[in-house]
Amino acid sequence: MARIRPDWNPDLLRMQREEIGLTLEDTGEKLREIAERHGFNIAANFQTIWSHEKGSVYPGPHYRRAYCRLYHRNEAQLGFRKALPGEEAPMESTAAPASTQRRLPNQPDAVHQALRSIREGTDDVDSELLRNRVLNAWRHGAAASSTDGPVVILVGGYAGSGKSEFAKFLGGLTSWPILDKDSLTRPLVDQLLVALGGEAHDRSSALYRDKVRPFEYRCLMEAAWDNLDCGISTILDAPFIAEFAQADWMQRFQNRCRSKRVSVAPIWVECDPESMREYIEFRGAARDAWKMESWDEYISGLDLKMRPQGPHFVVDNRLGAAVALVDEARDVLSGGGL
Known part of the structure; x- marks a missing residue:
């Protein structure tokens, strides 16, 4: 829960979803596709994603890994934790310009x-x-x-x-x-x-x-x-x-x-x-x-x-x-x- 995870900022998860124009249902579908590809044990639906974004349920390890793959961000950038030394931290703006959105590397x-x-x-x-x-x-x-x-x-x-x-x-x-x-x-x-x-x-x-x-x-x-x-x-x-x-x-x-x-x-x-x-x-x-x-x-x-x-x-x-x-x-x- 949020009160025992002081470094958790669930708003960043919602902001990432809205930035790329996904609905809760779309997000669930894409997370399930990622889970199948990587062998993650999740059954994402819009209620689960909503609870994560509202901060009422902290995502488990496979959910966090799937979110990172969906949004092409690390856990710190998605607000799950503080950044490690040398790791990219959360972006300060609420919506990054399209030109700064991260692309998958080759x-x-x-x-x-x-x-x-x-x-x-x-x-x-x-x-x-x-x-x-x-x-x-x-x-x-x-x-x-x-x-x-x-x-x-x-x-x-x-x-x-x-x-x-x-x-x-x-x-x-x-x-x-x-x-x-x-x-x-x-x-x-x-x-x-x-x-x-x-x-x-x-x-x-x-x-x-x-x-x-x-x-x-x-x-x-x-x-x-x-x-x-x-x-x-x-x-x-x-x-x-x-x-x-x-x-x-x-x-x-x-x-x-x-x-x-x-x-x-x-x-x-x-x-x-x-x-x-x-x-x-x-x-x-x-x-x-x-x-x-x-x-x-x-x-x-x-x-x-x-x-x-x-x-x-x-x-x-x-x-x-x-x-x-x-x-x-x-x-x-x-x-x-x-």
């Missing part, structure tokens, strides 16, 4: 802008080199030749940080296979926990951490090596909390990759606690039940300043800023627009 510009979210986390990595590897695969296909051999990208971060969205974006651009830890192992992990006397969706107990998690990650890494041994660049999607925090683990992995002429790109996706909570609550996964029920205890156990040990990259997804750029690039690549 495909290369949109992809470059989204990839610029990847920055150096340490001085011994080169974000431009990694971006060029991704761009080369996008332009020439996953089998694009490289004298440097395959690359393995490890996309990690806390639950709800946006790591899976970013990993999927990289995979969609490059056509490199994505190995998602949960997709690979969840059914087996659930049954193993039950067989050991635990609960299927438990991800917080010592039983899971000590008896199950090590094998979960072992399965993920073995599947990755199968690809890499065949010269196939691969993207891994998992929290990697314990792994990234261990300098020895990181060094052993780097050494094994170097021996096989495989380049390594660990990416840590940063996010703020409120955004993580919103996305965890929104997805409603059974494995997140304890996090939601004991949020203060859960969040107090996270090191929000954590960075991977050794060479790594960082994506700043605070307030969903990086994922918003990903959404724009996807929109451009799919030919989306009004």
